[in-house]
Amino acid sequence: MSQTTVPRDLQYSLAQASEAKMVRVVSMVDAMADRGAADDLLVPLRSRLAVLRPARPLRFSRLLFLPLDAIIVPAAQWRVGLELIPRSAIPPLTAVVQAGLAGAADIEAMIVGRSCGETEIEAQAGRRLWSAAADVLTGLDTCPGWGAATALPDHAWQEIRAKVAGVLLIADRIWGEEPPAFASDAAMAALLNDVQQHAPLAMNAVLAVLLALGKDSARVLRAASRHSDRVAGLGRAALARALDALPEVVANRIGRASVDDAADEADRVDAFLTAAEASGSIGRAEIRAARFEAAAQCADRFANGVASELIPPAVAYGAMPSDEEIMEAEGIARSLARIERAGRSMGGETQFDAASADAQALLCSLGPAEMEAVDRARLAEILFGPDQAEQLMRSTC
Amino acid sequence: MLLSFAPTLPYYPTTFLERGVAVPFTTPMLAGTRVRPGERVTLELIVPNPSGGRGQYILPWTSLQDLCRPSLYDRTLQKGVAVLSAVTPAAIRRITRDVAAGGLAGREARASAREAVTRDTDGLIVTNFCLLMALMREVMPDDPSRGPRPPETPEVMRRRANLAVAQVAPALGLDSDGVARALEDLAAIFVGIGIGPEAMATARLPRAVTRLEKLQDDMERWIADHGDDSTGGADLVRSCAALTLSCAKATLEDARKSAQQPIELLKRWRADPEAAAIKATRPEWILDGWDHICAIWEAAQTRATQRAAIFEIAQFAPVIPREASEWVGKLDVEAEAKSLFRRLVDLNHDWRSGGNVFQQAARTEHLLAAH
Structure with missing residues (x-):
């Protein structure tokens, strides 16, 4: 079996396929008793599959x-x-x-x-x-x-x-x-x-x-550095390679993942960079650059999430949303707030101040016909904290 | 995780009122907070040491926002509690339910609060009916020689009830309407106790006892199955639960007995309503705070979350004050409670970082719905 057994134009067209089509192809390949060359079809899809995580x-x-x-x-x-x-x-x-x-x-x-x-x-x-x-x-x-x-x-x-x-x-x-x-x-x-x-x-x-x-990178690096010179060296090398791979990880797993997964990943990246910095084996400038890039990605994901995943569905629910609809919106808001917290922790204060102000303006633009005051206040509380939410409740922005 | 168990007594309440009433705030830093009447200020806030260390912070109720940034729900709850005329578990439950019904703790808690109002209304009707039946039995006891009484139509039963009320009214210095109102008032006090065969299992406080028994069993099983540092916390919770259960069962039984003698109960109620209500409110004081602890434990479904839950609930497992020994007689509450009063100290607990604060707040709101 080799990768050339599948025509490259077929691989290319699959790489451009919609998510739904991609999931269908994956389930077809998974269902085959002998996957053979069909497995090669998935090669160009793997990075997107890692983000989409269809049931396999x-x-x-x-x-x-x-x-x-x-x-x-x-x-x-x-x-x-x-x-x-x-x-x-x-x-x-x-x-x-x-x-x-x-x-x-x-x-x-x-x-x-x-x-x-x-x-x-x-x-x-x-x-x-x-x-x-x-x-x-x-x-x-x-x-x-x-x-x-x-x-x-x-x-x-x-x-x-x-x-x-x-x-x-x-x-x-x-x-x-x-x-x-x-x-x-x-x-x-x-x-x-x-x-x-x-x-x-x-x-x-x-x-x-x-x-x-991504469970406790600090513990791993500490144990490696206290081991023999060889293991400490391998630890440093593994850390350097993990740092090299970080931009792609961040782009895929924060930029393109669901808000829940992006929030988990943002927490992991934040913890990883903190551990990498504490290890002392990576230059500060390099860490700073990685933090900046990850924080920018978090800020983009936050802004996109508010503008496209939080507000439009909430507005679409109308003035009388069901409990489930509001709970779903609050779940999204919580994940976005986690992304913000991780992003700010990675040094993205400026980006998040701007993204947060835009998000507040969007939320304030919703009238009583679009969302109950208490639901709006809760979304504001989850996203921006109780002080801002209280202000929102007192006035209509 | 390092733990130290300190067998000292930095804060040991003498009475239940001194222990305060648990307030189910949703802000993670305020977990385990209680309120009590103050000596120099109207109300005091009792907050477990947020670092997990020994002791409590005792602050004026109004300084909640100096301590942290409470949620909108907590701010509204704080205002509601501040204007209460008396701090009791029933009053806190009522105000908590009212605020939750407004939606500030989320839709789940709102729906649960509204359901609870309906459930309480139904419970009141049943309790009132049971008290009336007990009054009928006392005024017009069955003749054992005639065998069991055949089933009565609602109309016959209503007539017998009116007769019983009319018979007992003069001795109480009331008219029939006054007796009916007194029975309604008593029903509101006894509704949680579970008067009548069905309510003995389904009323709020018997259900709380069942939950606490389950928690105690689970802690025993945990101690038997695990040999790690969590068993100290589990043992602390188990011991507190065991002591609470013995006190709660004894006072529940006591309250039910008094409800079986409604004429005496009505006389005492007529003479001094507050004194007459005391017995019926004791179980609630004893079980106060455990609902939330049980809800935390029940929400933890995996080994890791259960382990974390043990460390969490061990920090604010309610201590039984000495006053309980006056209520339940033989129990050596003081000696046992002293040995229980230990605090968990998580040396690496980073409480200032706000880690997982969003999940914690959401979880607490979810638990409010499970109360």
């Missing part, structure tokens, strides 16, 4: 590579020595794990009919799969069909296998709702010690995965 069936291969998702790249972007895993390595690695794992059928039975994003089943099935899969991979010398499937040399197999096995080895400690590795500095240090002892070649991949989780 939880398959064995997807569960297996779930902890590695952040470091999986198109085969063309893979380079020796980097922490990355080429997407083309997924089918052969999945095949050898399925063949070598005694309980593979049971795990497949656990996830039948389940979708990605069902975190509880992901964690449950993952706990049964990941460390056992790491053992299977560690015990293998060769991978049947490796060259044909990946077009990569045999030495690449050894390197990729080591990275995948290393991440899977510790996956159940970093995945799930309350991952034990993030519980304390000592737990994180213990995890890095285990990786160093049992899978040293996977250290850069593990660090990249830990940073991409």
Whole structure:
């Protein structure tokens, strides 16, 4: 299988497709028993898929590579020595794990009919799969069909296998709702010690995965810096690469995502940049530039959100909106307020002062025929705080 | 997360009035706040130490906005509480419901407040009816030798009720209308207690007891299943809940007994309405504040959120004051409550950052609807 089996003009037209069409194509490909070349159709859609996050069936291969998702790249972007895993390595690695794992059928039975994003089943099935899969991979010398499937040399197999096995080895400690590795500095240090002892070649991949989780980047960087010189260096490198990738992440996951997802991402980016600055391994100017860019993206998302996602639907509800409609509008306002808070925290005070003033003017322009005074006051309170909301209630702006 | 349990007594209320009445503010910083009559000012605000440390801030009620930027709902609630003639759980519940019905805590809380008004009205009618039935039984007791009384038509029942009221009225120095009004007034006081077989399970305070029992069971299970630092908080909540439950059940039983002797109750009501109401209001004072705590726990559905909920509710689990020992007799409230009075200190808790303030405020509004 190679990417050239799908005509480039078809890939191009899909890349330009509407969201609805894209979701239909994805569900068709997901439904195929043997995806083969059809999988290549999704290559140009992946960045948009990451934002849209359509419901996708939880398959064995997807569960297996779930902890590695952040470091999986198109085969063309893979380079020796980097922490990355080429997407083309997924089918052969999945095949050898399925063949070598005694309980593979049971795990497949656990996830039948389940979708990605069902975190509880992901964690449950993952706990049964990941460390056992790491053992299977560690015990293998060769991978049947490796060259044909990946077009990569045999030495690449050894390197990729080591990275995948290393991440899977510790996956159940970093995945799930309350991952034990993030519980304390000592737990994180213990995890890095285990990786160093049992899978040293996977250290850069593990660090990249830990940073991409966005749970507590500061803890990860602290543990890496206190470890050996080698791990501290790898930590710095992983941080630098994560920072390089940030503009694309911010553009996709804040600029183009739903307000809820954008708010989550804005919080994560803010925490990540704070941790990056505290680590001392990245220049202040670089951090400042990244903050500025992320804050600008947040301000744009806030302004667009108010102008296109909050006010027009609220006006469309008319003077007698249902409880559900108002609660939905308030949910959007809360996410926008979170984006603002993260944006201001990243230094976007000026941008947000302007965006906030525009948003206030928009809200004030709504008359009683368009929205009940108390609903308007609540939206103002969520977006701008109780003082401004009280002013709005006293006067009609 | 580091915790320290300090077995000291920085603030230990003697009476329930000194403990104050819980006010369900929605501003996260005001979680666990209580109000009580003040010594030098009309009303005092009792705010748990916002850092999670020991002690409480006791401030004039009017200084709420010096402490934080309260939500619109909280500002309106503050104004409403300020003009109350007496600070009681019933009065705070009423004003809270009125403000929520205005919509400032969101549509969910508004709908819930409006439903509660309807539920209370229905409850009043049922309680009034049950008190009247008890009065009939007392004035015209059934003759056991005749066996059970056959079912009566509403008309027959109404006539017997009128007769019973007319018979008892002269002894109370009232006319029939006066007795009916007194029964209505008593129904308003007993409505939460649950008079009558159905209401014993469905009235507000018995439901609060059931919720608290569930919380106590859940805490016991949590302690058995977890060996981490959250078990200290869970144990604190469990102990407070156990003590509260024993006091609440005893006073509920006491109040129900008094409702079974309506002639005596009416006499006391006629002589001193406030004194007659005391027994019926005790369970409410004892259970005050637990509704919100139970709602926080019930809203937490995953292990992580339950763990966070334990740390949160352990910070403002209500302490039972010494006064309870006068109400429930044998219970060594003081000794037990002293050993319970500990505070959780989260050394890394960044309360000034406003982290997750939007979700917290939204959650509190949602919990208001669950009260």
